[in-house]
Amino acid sequence: MEIRLQKVIADAGVASRRKAEELIRQGRVTVNGRVSTEMGLKVDPARDHVKVDGRHLKPAAPKAYVMLNKPGGVLTTLEGPGVEGRFTVQQFLRGVRQRVFPVGRLDYDAEGLLLLTNDGQLAQRLLHPRYHVSKTYLVKVKGVLDDAQIRTLESGVRLRDGLTGPAQVRKVRKTEENSWIELTISEGRTHQVKRMLEVVGHPVLKLKRLRFGPLKLGWLPPGEYRFLTDAEIHRLRAVAVGSGNHPLPAPPPSRGRVRVGRRLAS
Secondary structure, eight states, X not given: OXXXXXXXXXXXXXXXXXXXXXXXXXXXXXXXXXXXXXXXXXXXXXTSOEEETTEEOOOOOOOOEEEEEEOXXXXXXXXXXXXXXXXXXXXXXXXXXXXXXXXXXXXXXXXXXXXXXXXXXXXXXXXXXXXXXXXXXXXXXXXXXXXXXXXXXXXXXXXXXXXXXXXXXXXXXXXXXXXXXXXXXSOOOTTHHHHHHHHTTOOEEEEEEEEETTEEOTTOOTTOEEEOOHHHHHHHHXXXXXXXXSOOOOOOOOTTOXXXXXXXXX
């Protein structure tokens, strides 16, 4: 079966699909001995010989689905040791043999549920606005939101890049000067939660993602990960099917594999 070249590279665990496209543009990929810079090229992994930087691709890695409780002060990237020595999420994934990639991002100072996978097709569906995959955050804000400000968030906030979709807001608790809310959105704009609350006059002091679609962070401690269960994978894939016109192929069963990784030593 013929597959786009960048997908073949991503499925082999060499790099994300976006990074694979960069490798192709840079002339670092050969197909049957010839350099290929054609982005739409399709190849048959069983028949064609694909090399990256002179090395044959390994067979496609088994699909992996990992939930990490990202701590604050960690970069959502797999590249290098981070800027100025800061930690990256890669340093919390010891024991994950497959090369997985973050599905979306969490800000450097944000914490909570981060999904990582090497299932590129599923990741693209989960991030596509068409499927309205919800994300719920526990947010500490400066001051206390009044009813009018909550209605503004719920009906949509005008940002520089346009009007946001409707949000769901629930008051959790308040302290002497600040308060906590739960905010649920189904978009993924850069710094969206922070920008929305800035508009209504309540800057974010702390941000933690509790849910991503059907996935819940639950008991998972900060800095540790686990593999998703079969039931979680099926629920996640169900929200990404959308209209059902292009169903996703089913992954192999995980046999209930759930594993917690080690917390990074400080």
